[in-house]
Amino acid sequence: MDRRQQKTRMAIFNAFADLLAEKSYSKITVQEIIDRANVGRTTFYAHFETKDELLRALCDQLFGHIIGSAADCTHTHGLYCDGNAPESVFCHLLQHLQENDNNILGLLSCESSELFLRCFKDSLNELIKDQFVNQNRKVNRDIPPDFLINHISGSFVEMVLWWVKGRMKQTPEELDRYFRAVIEPVL
């Protein structure tokens, strides 16, 4: 990809992320984005057809990294409650989120957080499903695996939302402990 393209793409991403942290998605105009990104109108539409597509691209970029590293983690440590390992994938995820504080969590705490969370949850779902399939875990037989997978990823995402909205007073390790406490009994 052309360096110029990379630069403008990044400029647009950054401008958009900044704006999302300030105001709600629906109130952001293309004009504001290109003004802040300092690119021409034509350029914007050459990269993204709509504002929606821009958002999707931003989500893909942001969560691509996080989920990617989490996937690596699962391949070595397993998903979660393999005995009492001090670190679960979920702890890893939370730490990663906290490190990229300014980037990701800023967006999660804004009015448009739901859009990101859905994107996040979709990725999480894949991650967990893989583990369920690979490990052939013996789970609660009365409950469909699909339900359980959704329950885990859903609970996680809701927890993150709760965490961020409460100004992240807990440490990732603390949260991980809580999360295990409400998920492990179910498996």
Place this chain on the structure above:
Amino acid sequence: MDRRQQKTRMAIFNAFADLLAEKSYSKITVQEIIDRANVGRTTFYAHFETKDELLRALCDQLFGHIIGSAADCTHTHGLYCDGNAPESVFCHLLQHLQENDNNILGLLSCESSELFLRCFKDSLNELIKDQFVNQNRKVNRDIPPDFLINHISGSFVEMVLWWVKGRMKQTPEELDRYFRAVIEPVL
């Protein structure tokens, strides 16, 4: 309230709900709403300042009923796992959702579902919090009550979303059983 106002308000609500089931929120224009509702432009703006306000009003109306009747239910039956009652508030909620199929679940399955779910979850949170406070339940002491409340309402909402997206193959009673199975061990 004037009968005319009620009528136009309803006409706008219905038109809007119809449109939400067809296309995403951001792509719906005021023009489309008033065309379908068959009201004048001026009239629309006399009732709602913005499209966002319309959405909020619609949410309030839809979930007001459901949560209201659920609240009644909790006052007599308690929140949830008081022994092994065949019906929990959550089952009641699910049944109620299924009954109002065309109204509410249609909206939940559309692209704008997140907006409704957040609204729904907020209401649920209140419901659960009340019960926690009133009953002075002895819950898991290692976990903050706030976390638990959020976990319950969050899991419920995610479950409903999963249910709707999977075309509601399960009965409310079935879902209730699953939900109890993943929540009761935690309390």
Place this chain on the structure above:
DNA sequence: TTTAATACCGAACATTTTGTTCTCTTTTAT
């Protein structure tokens, strides 16, 4: 280093959507 491709700019433009203002008619409550 030259060259051809292409990404960008900026300005102008048509189109769409928004939100307001006006007059006139219909409906409502009393």
Place this chain on the structure above:
DNA sequence: ATAAAAGAGAACAAAATGTTCGGTATTAAA
């Protein structure tokens, strides 16, 4: 019956969207 309120409808300004064009600068590849 009447005054108050609500809606219709058209016309309007303003803002936002999305496209087209010719000219400039950057890039990758020869």
